[in-house]
Amino acid sequence: MLSRLLSVLAYLNKARPLLDIESASKVAPEDCFLSEGSYQDGRLALIHTEAQMLRILGYQTHVSLPYAICINYLQALDVFTTSENGQALAKKAFAHLNSALFSPQLLYLTHQPPSLATAAIYLPAKEIGVKLPGEEWWEVFDVDREELGFLVVSLISMEGFIAEETQKWSKTKVPLTLEDVQAWIDKEAQS
Structure with missing residues (x-):
């Protein structure tokens, strides 16, 4: 291996x-x-x-990840039985969780998994148009409006970040070895 x-x-x-x-x-x-x-x-x-x-x-x-929590929350919100878009919502939620791994805000280090799972459900529900129960359903999962808002904005900004990084690295070698990383740091310090 x-x-x-x-x-x-x-x-x-x-x-x-x-x-x-x-x-x-x-x-x-x-x-x-x-x-x-x-x-x-x-x-x-x-x-x-x-x-x-x-x-x-x-x-x-040991690492706690939000994926299982996300599925549990979707089941608790009864998304799979009440909406024909339940699977699409779950797929988009997982896509947002995956992209959050690359976030420059280090979301997985700065926020708890239940908060990440809640934001990952909230955003695709708005994008797809899935109606979730209750006015402020996220409070059931101990996430306040401010934290949810920050996480949603962070998840939305990932698309721009990915485009920027793709453009930045498209014409250069991505540093994979210690020597390459050191050379890249030295080059960035000079510019």
């Missing part, structure tokens, strides 16, 4: 720019072959980095 991960990383390093599908498909598989030495170096670096991360995290690796 580790060899596959390192092979994918070698492939990503060869495909320049990363977001250009045409150039990525031109990379020959044999160009991504890892020699035994390269594999061992990558393996040791990966194991060392993993050990450092575990020490920093204090071996606390």
Whole structure:
């Protein structure tokens, strides 16, 4: 499994720019072959980095995600039985939760999973036009109007952020190695 991960990383390093599908498909598989030495170096670096991360995290690796909470909330709101758009609402809610992972506001770090799940339901309900029960149904899930508003605005802004980042990285190599990241930081500091 580790060899596959390192092979994918070698492939990503060869495909320049990363977001250009045409150039990525031109990379020959044999160009991504890892020699035994390269594999061992990558393996040791990966194991060392993993050990450092575990020490920093204090071996606390449990993460609570809003996906299951979102499904529970949708069931509690009786969306699947009362609306023909219930599945579409669930799909869009999950899409918003997935895009929130990339948010520059670090929503998954700054907000609790129930709040994220509530905002991920609220926004697509408005987009699709699904009527949810009650005037302020989100209060049942302990989310106040201010937090809900902030999260909804953050989720809406993701489309612009994605377009901006796609434009920014479309003509350059995405830094994947420590050396590439350091070079990118140095270049950004000079400009």
